[in-house]
Amino acid sequence: MRTWTRRCLLGSAALAGGLAAAAAVPTAAAAVTGKARPERDRIGEALRALPGLRVIEERSGAEPGYRFFILGLRQPIDHTNRAAGSFEQRLTLLHTSAERPTVLFTTGYEAVLTPRRAEPTVLLGANQLQVEHRFFGTSRPATLDYSYLTIRQAAADHHRVVRLFRTLYPGAWISTGSSKGGMASVYHRRFHPHDVDGTVAYSAPNNVDDRDDRAYIRFLDSVGNAACRDALRTAQRQILLRRTDMVARYEAWARAHNATFRIIGSADKALEIAALRAPFMFWQHGTTADCATIPGADAGTDELYAWLDDVAGLALYADPVAQRFIPYFYQLGTQLGYFEVPTRHLTGLLHYPDAMEPRTFVPRDIPMRFDPDAMPDIDRWVRRHGQRMLFINGTHDAAVAEPFRPSDRDSHLLWAPGANHGVTIADLSPTDRAQAVGLLTRWTSTG
Structure with missing residues (x-):
């Protein structure tokens, strides 16, 4: 986004307000693979079996019925040229059951290493896989070549994550994020529209008109x-x-x-x-x-x-x-x-x-050249082709002065009166809130 912001994180059930009751959170995690071994053995073994994935640690503090893992995934620096090398991308996983939907979450910045659930995760009683954005936090190549920090390369990161983890979580997937995280979720859909079954983008700026930005x-x-x-x-x-x-x-x-x-x-x-x-x-x-x-x-x-x-x-x-x-x-x-x-x-x-x-x-030794076509391309795709996308904005949020305008392909823009950059579904009017929850339920039940 064009804002330089204190990041907004959609998190715990408290942020979901009265909607928390809508989330049928399982009380115990179901099996991921196999039938004989205890769950605590199976999920850890299943994660360690995924190619390129490292289980860094399991941390306590998750909600009942969840387990929280810190993970590292080896990613190409350049998805079009593996010879450019690789880096380890930080992930976190809140696991509850392979039978539940999965929420793909990003802040658009570094990962949050505490077991906080995004609002869709709460509402759906879902697993949650968080992806740290490339070049932020610890997800940085040993040598920083910023020419690889593009929306398409980041979208390819998300694409590889989804393909890898679908072997463990074959059900419905929803992507989400707030602010820059919402933007990253939209960009991912632009280049890989079928990776997930729906997207909820909160407070996501649509910076399409940089030449005459009034x-x-x-x-x-x-x-x-x-x-x-x-x-x-x-x-x-x-x-x-x-x-x-x-x-x-x-x-x-x-x-x-x-x-x-x-x-x-x-x-x-x-x-x-x-x-x-x-x-x-x-x-x-x-x-x-x-x-x-x-x-x-x-x-x-x-x-x-x-x-x-x-x-x-x-x-x-x-x-x-x-x-x-x-x-x-x-x-x-x-x-x-x-x-x-x-x-x-x-x-x-x-x-x-x-x-x-x-x-x-940005230090002067880092070259920068603006690409005027990148955001208009995203804007056109959202308006014409974006499917199953839900944009949640606050009417008093300066960051969405230029909002996304979704297509009529089961996509929607909902405004919370008087809300700011920390808007949630819980802030919507009762009618819009019911619509948003209904969309999530339908998208994850039909797959």
């Missing part, structure tokens, strides 16, 4: 009410009017945490980026109730700084965290596209014309 500006100029938007503009102006004091606080924080700004260039530039992004991040993660917390023109500098840190996450722009997100910004700057924000009210206060460009967040 959708995000229009959204930020109209979301919420006028008073809240004016308050956000005032806070931005005050932050930049007090730039010297704000940067001094930022640099003091950096010294205390041994943090530098070599990737972005300076604390001054990082502060400007955070200020520019503040309204976007506010609506992405906040609600209209949070409008009352926006500092006014007479607020103290300490209050303004604390608010900016809370909303935009100032630690995100310093090297220790920014380093982890280089692959993300590389994807933005080569295929996924980025976004623009309103700046007319900040005339005379901005020092860095390139502040919002993905190139700002």
Whole structure:
């Protein structure tokens, strides 16, 4: 997505709210293979028998009826040329029964190594296989050649995972993810449309129009009410009017945490980026109730700084965290596209014309060239050919200012009123909620 975000993870049954009762979670796992050995022996043996798969460890803490495994799968760096070498991709498995559906889940970033179930997993009482995105976390080749970090290569990773694990889980499969994870799920379907029986993409931006990207500006100029938007503009102006004091606080924080700004260039530039992004991040993660917390023109500098840190996450722009997100910004700057924000009210206060460009967040020794055809291709496929796809969005989420528009091939777009980037099926109206659950049930029962 074009957002640089605190990742949203769909997780436990609590996130499913009142829908948790709809998930018929088995109380005991069924056999995966064979008939004589105990289940605890059979599933471990079955996993170890899969070619290229390594069982790293089994961890405790899973819901009753589930077992949680950390896995590593040997993947080609280039799926079109095995001579390019390989890397180990991190997977996690929440196993309950080979008789249940399986949910293919990704955050679009590094894997979450705790046994948390995505909402479809809860609703379906399903197994869950999580795939860490290539070049994130530990799923990195020894030598990083970012030219292999493409949506098609990542889709091929997912394709190999599905083909391998279908030998253990032959039932229905649903893919899912939120934000960048939702995008990755859509891209997987574009190139391998028959791998799964349906897809639930939460808060997934559709960054199709990067040449004249006014959708995000229009959204930020109209979301919420006028008073809240004016308050956000005032806070931005005050932050930049007090730039010297704000940067001094930022640099003091950096010294205390041994943090530098070599990737972005300076604390001054990082502060400007955070200020520019503040309204976007506010609506992405906040609600209209949070409008009352926006500092006014007479607020103290300490209050303004604390608010900016809370909303935009100032630690995100310093090297220790920014380093982890280089692959993300590389994807933005080569295929996924980025976004623009309103700046007319900040005339005379901005020092860095390139502040919002993905190139700002990627070291200069990493080549980047934007492919203008990648996202239009995805958009056309979703509109014309995408089948059994469900998009769940919040009306106040800035990240979906450009939403996917699905085809009429049993695909649907549902909006949760007032919800933000953390939207779930549970946030939908009762009618839409019933429709979403019905779709999942039908897709997994007919296969």
